[in-house]
């Protein structure tokens with residue numbers, strides 16, 4: 001167990017170092033940091049001095065180490081666009097993105113898994129066919145189009161829900177939440193649905209496929225032959241087995257949700273990191289981009305680690321036996 | 330034979346496909362007495378597994394019972410609604426499948442799979458079910474059951490897993506067990522042990538067995554009677570000694586051409602030229618006639634019924650001719 005976690009941790013660190021390297025190259029060599037900091041009229045000598053002071057003339061390896069050291073402390077330099085520390089800007093935007101992503105992920109799971117189970121168990125039913133047809137729309141329509149459609153219907157035509165922004169937020173320390181106010185919750189509905197829809201249909205189709213697969217296995221046939229009630233066979237045995245591979249994909253999808261949030265945030269002008277990064281790209285705001293890259297990578301790695309541990313907890317075949325007895329006789 | 334436990338009469342199983350309805354079992358009739366072991370043999374695809382599945386009500390759609398009657402302990406069971414059939418499965422009719430490696434749910438310990446089965450059928454509490462599970466593991470010869478009960482299927486070898494499967498099938502002490510090639514997937518060295526275990530336990534409990542196997546050696550040692558299937562029908566049925574020593578049907582005679590040593594692969598011992606027809610292409614008349622050395626005109630036009638033939642019953646015109654002429 002401990003060896004397993006350690007191995008996964010080492011792998012995670014390796015991934016973060018690689019992404020850090022890319023972020024560093026971006027930060028250091030795309031555009032000239034000094035040019036971005038000084039005015040037009042700064043003399044060449046002053047620029048050289050500044051370059052020295054910033055450590056930009058040091059060996060690349062030393063600069064990289066320094067970059068990583070700062071990054072670990074959340075210090076990514078100063079945004080060219082806002083002239084403020086990047087860490088600060090991101091910390092402001094992070095809660096909006098995370099709340100949106102987590103709500104969307106929960107929505108995708110809460111709807112996708114039961115629908116997948118239902119359509120898997122009632123393969124030929126009318127409702128299953130309808131859901132499957134609807135899910136095709138979900139996977140094939142681009143996110144921005146879904147967002148715009150929802151805005152047209154629920155904001156413009158019906159006027160029920162706001163089409164942009166996050167509504168009123170409440171500060172809990174440095175974290176701002178929209179989950180505690182009516183306008184915050186209302187504002188969350190459309191973007192969360194937009195962001196969740198693709199993952200929801202994906203999860204549903206995946207769960208359905210896995211259920212169909214598992215329902216064909218011998219151990220399910222044998223469970224029925226043992227006379228177990230349908231409920232126990234379908235949910236105790238079939239669903240649990242179907243969810244083992246689903247955990248992995250769903251975990252990766254959670255990471256994808258955070259990344260996909262860019263589009264949804266742009267459509268709904270949601271004040272999160274996605275919206276921020278789109279602006280940063282427009283301004284060639286390299287420090288913000290580097291920080292965003294590392295943060296998203298961090299989320300992916302963290303989610304992966306959690307998924308691995310979950311997988312390990314669910315599937316006894318992964319737990320390596322110590323002590324005799326295994327495979328005996 | 331005393332009042333039969335299982336009575337299958339004119340069973341017909343159909344499989345609707347895109348290219349028409351296939352008749353997978355046709356006019357299958359046999360009976361099993363309490364405590365009796367009926368062996369079922371026949372080439373791959375003859376319909377042995379389908380017969381077993383029809384009896385426990387687990388035909389996989391689209392396959393369906395299209396005719397005939399299945400009676401168990403004096404009542405009709407082929408038309409039971411699902412919940413009633415479910416109460417019969419495991420409790421009255423147990424099943425053992427071919428592959429022990431895949432018959433157990435990999436995510437649960439064998440103890441919890443035993444306990445859930447016991448609790449469903451015997452209504453025992455948690456502790457009682459565990460105690461019974463330990464007894465069962467002991468009975469099927471799992472060493473150190475107190476330790477093994479909390480292990481997962483992947484921690485058991487194939488032979489040990491099949492012992493667990495047998496324990497599961499016998500957990501509620503059913504009156505009939507359908508064992509569909511219970512040893513085919515196992516090591517040759519283990520096969521005899523498992524068959525011996527199955528024989529001992531079912532004898533001790535007076536359980537009747539429908540034993541599907543390719544192994545004539547196992548049939549000869551274990552079964553009381555044997556049914557020979559060909560292309561979805563029973564072509565001969567009778568006491569083991571009669572069928573083995575004095576086969577009445579030319580197909581059976583071919584099968585008995587060489588009784589193999591225990592565990593030998595059966596593909597090699599088929600002495601009959603040609604192959605069994607596919608479901609969609611079963612010839613008219615006697616389905617065996619293209620391969621039969623004795624075939625004559627009547628065989629090509631009329632289907633023989635299963636009728637008394639010597640000490641057994643056989644579906645072959647040779648016997649009808651002998652009777653009438």
Ligand SMILES: Nc1ncnc2c1ncn2[C@@H]1O[C@H](COP(=O)(O)OP(=O)(O)OP(=O)(O)O)[C@@H](O)[C@H]1O
Pocket residue numbers: 344353371372373374375376377378379380389390391392607608
């Ligand atoms: N769901 C199905 N769809 C189409 N054909 C099927 C289906 N189930 C069984 N069959 C066919 O029915 C016939 C009988 O199958 P069955 O499994 O009973 O054979 P078997 O005698 O058990 O053979 P084996 O020795 O290979 O296990 C075979 O030809 C098989 O291909």
Ligand code: SF4
Pocket residue numbers: 578579580615616617618619621622623624625628633644645646647
């Ligand atoms: S009925 Fe005719 S073809 Fe069929 S087994 Fe008998 S002799 Fe052979």
Ligand SMILES: [Mg+2]
Pocket residue numbers: 377378379509
């Ligand atoms: Mg079979």
